[in-house]
Each structure stands twice: as structure tokens, then as C-alpha cells.
Amino acid sequence: xxxxxxxxxxxxxxxxxxxxxxxxxxxxxxxxxxxxxxxxxxxxxxxxxxxxxxxxxxxxxxxxxxxxxxxxxxxxxxxxxxxxxxxxxxxxxxxxxxx
Numbered sequence: 001x002x003x004x005x006x007x008x009x010x011x012x013x014x015x016x017x018x019x020x021x022x023x024x025x026x027x028x029x030x031x032x033x034x035x036x037x038x039x040x041x042x043x044x045x046x047x048x049x050x051x052x053x054x055x056x057x058x059x060x061x062x063x064x065x066x067x068x069x070x071x072x073x074x075x076x077x078x079x080x081x082x083x084x085x086x087x088x089x090x091x092x093x094x095x096x097x098x099x
Contacts, residue, residue, distance in 0.1 A: 001067055004050055004067045004069075005039050005041070005050060008050065012043045013043065014041040015043075016039060016040070017040050017041070017042045018038075018039075019038070019039050020037070020038045021035065022038075023035045026057070031057045032056055033055070033056045034053055034055050034056075035053060036051060036052070036053045037052055037053070037054075039051075045075075046073045046074070047071065047073070047077070048069060048070070049069070049072070050067055050069055051067070051070075052066060052067045052068070
């Protein structure tokens with residue numbers, strides 16, 4: 001993942017704005033876990049989200065180690081905030097709690 005982040009930042013100058021690590025237990029038998037790491041890169045008015053996952057135990061390792069890339073621009077983010085009920089409510093709450 002680090003190599004992909006470095007390559008992406010060299011290709012298009014960008015800034016790492018967040019890194020998230022999410023660990024989930026398999027629902028069926030609770031013996032395996034899936035850990036997903038996401039890196040959010042901002043370039044101008046756009047966001048590039050790089051993600052990869054690692055499985056442990058009974059989890060399905062099909063995509064382990066592969067890095068996926070998704071892009072979203074500011075206009076899309078505004079549309080989502082304006083239109084998606086639950087997301088809109090969460091954003092309002094976050095904005096109210098800003099210092």
C-alpha cells in the first residue's frame with residue numbers, strides 16, 4: 001500500500017488527509033477477520049481513496065494485498081450530502097460540533 005500511495009502522490013501531487021483501519025469479524029463463524037486499510041488523498045477538488053485488505057483465519061483471502069482506487073470529486077460529495085438522508089444528518093451533526 002505504501003508504494004501505491006507514494007506512486008499516486010508522485011503521479012498527481014496530493015495530500016494524505018486521512019488513514020482508516022477497519023477490522024471486522026466474519027459474521028458466519030466468527031473465526032476469521034478482515035482488516036481493511038484506506039488512505040484518502042486530496043488533489044485539488046478531488047479525493048482518491050486507496051484501499052487494501054488482509055484476511056486472517058476463515059476469511060476469504062481472494063483480494064488480499066490488492067490495492068483498489070476510487071475517485072470522487074467535490075461536486076459528488078456535495079450531491080451525496082444534500083441527497084442521502086443518513087449521511088446528511090451525520091454531516092449536520094459534525095458541523096454543529098466544530099469548534
